Amino acid sequence: MYVVVVYDIGELRVARMLKLCRKYLNWIQNSVFEGEITEVKLKEMLSKAREIMDLDYDSIIIFKSREHKWLDKQIVGVARSQIDNFL
Template identity: 40%
Template sequence: MFVIEVYDVNEKRVAKVLKISRKYLYWVQNSVLEGEISEANYKKLKMELKRIINTSEDSVIFYTFRTTRYSQRESIGIVKGGESNIY
């Protein structure tokens, strides 16, 4: 499945959250990552992040898609991150 991850965490934990997330997904911009991921790895990713974040202060949202057939990504301005090969 395809996942878009957006995080909003205390700056003390940004580097750790990014490091974990990059093991599974591509960094696209600021606090956004995306990529194709297996159900098992998606569970691992969430488990690893739950160990790191402060759940009363930090927020991580995952948008998951079974298909990317109907989706499109459009950018305005500069492209900051690496591009995944999904689109």
């Protein structure tokens, strides 16, 4: 399945969350990731994410599409994923 993941995480925890998400998905904007992932791997990622998060303050939203082709993407302005390659 294809997912888009966006998080809103307190500053103290955001570096760990970024590192975690980049292990599973492609970083495309400040707090946005996308990629092909299995249900099992997504559960694994979210389980680890819960350990990092303060569940009273932080949030992650996951949009799931069974097929990548059902989701079109349009970018206006800077495409951050180009920057990501240099990090």
